Amino acid sequence: MLNGKRILLIVAGGIAAFKSQELIRLLRKRGAAVRCVLTEAGAEFVTPLSLQALTEDRVYSDMFSLTDESEMGHIQLSRDADLLVVAPATANLLARMAAGLADDLASTVLLATDKPVLAAPAMNVRMWTHAATAANVATLRGRGVAFVGPNEGVMACNEFGPGRMSEPEEIVAAIEALLAKGRPLAGKRALVTSGPTREAIDPVRYISNHSSGKQGHAIATALACLGAEVTLVSGPVAIADPPGLKVVKVESADEMLAACLQPGAVDVAVCAAAVADWKAARPASAKLKKKPGAAPPSLELAPNPDILATLSKAGPKRPKLVVGFAAETENLVANAVDKRRRKGCDWIVANDVSPAAGTFGGERNTVHLVSAGGVEEWPTLAKEEVAARLADRIADHLGRPRPAAAAE
Numbered sequence: 001m002l003n004g005k006r007i008l009l010i011v012a013g014g015i016a017a018f019k020s021q022e023l024i025r026l027l028r029k030r031g032a033a034v035r036c037v038l039t040e041a042g043a044e045f046v047t048p049l050s051l052q053a054l055t056e057d058r059v060y061s062d063m064f065s066l067t068d069e070s071e072m073g074h075i076q077l078s079r080d081a082d083l084l085v086v087a088p089a090t091a092n093l094l095a096r097m098a099a100g101l102a103d104d105l106a107s108t109v110l111l112a113t114d115k116p117v118l119a120a121p122a123m124n125v126r127m128w129t130h131a132a133t134a135a136n137v138a139t140l141r142g143r144g145v146a147f148v149g150p151n152e153g154v155m156a157c158n159e160f161g162p163g164r165m166s167e168p169e170e171i172v173a174a175i176e177a178l179l180a181k182g183r184p185l186a187g188k189r190a191l192v193t194s195g196p197t198r199e200a201i202d203p204v205r206y207i208s209n210h211s212s213g214k215q216g217h218a219i220a221t222a223l224a225c226l227g228a229e230v231t232l233v234s235g236p237v238a239i240a241d242p243p244g245l246k247v248v249k250v251e252s253a254d255e256m257l258a259a260c261l262q263p264g265a266v267d268v269a270v271c272a273a274a275v276a277d278w279k280a281a282r283p284a285s286a287k288l289k290k291k292p293g294a295a296p297p298s299l300e301l302a303p304n305p306d307i308l309a310t311l312s313k314a315g316p317k318r319p320k321l322v323v324g325f326a327a328e329t330e331n332l333v334a335n336a337v338d339k340r341r342r343k344g345c346d347w348i349v350a351n352d353v354s355p356a357a358g359t360f361g362g363e364r365n366t367v368h369l370v371s372a373g374g375v376e377e378w379p380t381l382a383k384e385e386v387a388a389r390l391a392d393r394i395a396d397h398l399g400r401p402r403p404a405a406a407a408e
């Protein structure tokens with residue numbers, strides 16, 4: 001049931017907008033209060049009058065209307081809701097959400113909100129499978145937007161494939177699940193390492209690797225979306241800091257270890273960083289100079305501290321759950337099983353980093369989750385989806401509050 005829940009339903013311009021009317025009916029039957037924002041294109045498919053009749057509330061559509069803005073500004077619209085539902089979510093609105101545009105009331109409310117957002121995409125199959133839409137959806141997932149559908153079937157344009165908006169009953173089920181899930185990691189502390197490390201040879205040269213930090217940053221974001229207080233310890237990366245969490249920037253493995261020991265006791269540590277195994281034994285304090293005719297200098301290496309193994313050591317400060325990564329180019333699972341034992345961590349996320357898999361710097365990842373319970377094979381997913389799944393599993397492991405309590 002959704003008794004007393006306040007849903008702000010954003011209806012964008014798609015043929016599936018007619019299903020939003022049934023969605024309103026079902027939500028109200030379950031006790032929810034529904035208020036609608038109708039986009040200009042949405043009004044080509046459903047009338048404000050029918051939405052007004054179904055919601056028994058006025059319909060908001062105009063960003064600059066004297067009446068809409070004076071009676072209910074975009075901030076207040078999102079403040080007054082427990083959840084924002086975008087149904088249908090068109091390719092255009094998803095693109096504007098991903099880009100952070102605020103060029104009408106719907107996109108402005110979506111940019112201004114700090115409430116959970118559920119999107120039910122509806123569009124032509126080619127638009128849904130287009131790389132631009134896939135990238136927008138991955139971006140939005142990475143920011144915590146939940147999705148329901150689209151379903152596969154024959155569409156209004158007579159093409160077959162994924163693109164049909166989920167049925168109103170499915171959207172209601174997703175809304176109930178989302179509201180029940182709440183923020184299961186609220187009150188939990190998480191530490192995530194991400195990116196490569198840089199080991200100085202001299203003041204201008206270093207040893208490093210190809211890690212982009214995309215997977216580690218996505219995990220930090222996904223944990224924060226579930227309510228965890230996250231410290232992200234990141235090596236040098238070219239991607240932006242995730243908003244709303246503490247980011248500690250480091251260069252070397254020694255600095256990364258020191259930063260990881262700083263936050264004190266955490267509930268979960270996820271070591272996704274590609275830490276350099278070795279550093280220069282004696283980094284030069286001045287730039288090493290080429291001397292004409294002289295042999296190249298030899299570089300003596302020393303081992304770096306193993307951060308994952310250090311955090312996994314038993315003791316009162318050990319996190320309840322320590323998760324490591326195993327980047328392998330061959331014998332993926334066997335090496336990961338062995339690594340879990342050697343490092344003393346609880347789970348290993350094993351990922352295939354052979355050049356053919358395109359994991360380094362790419363958008364997708366193919367992983368296995370190795371735990372004491374066995375080995376799980378996950379499908380190839382966007383890095384944000386791997387992160388969301390992992391965060392969900394972490395929430396399960398650390399003990400979700402019971403749904404009844406979470407829904408209060």
Ligand code: C5P
Nearest residue numbers: 271272273275304305306307308324325
């Ligand atoms: O030993 P290997 O580098 O294969 O192990 C990978 C896992 O160990 C990753 O989780 C990585 O973040 C972590 N690691 C670490 N410190 C190191 C080396 C690896 O935390 N010095």
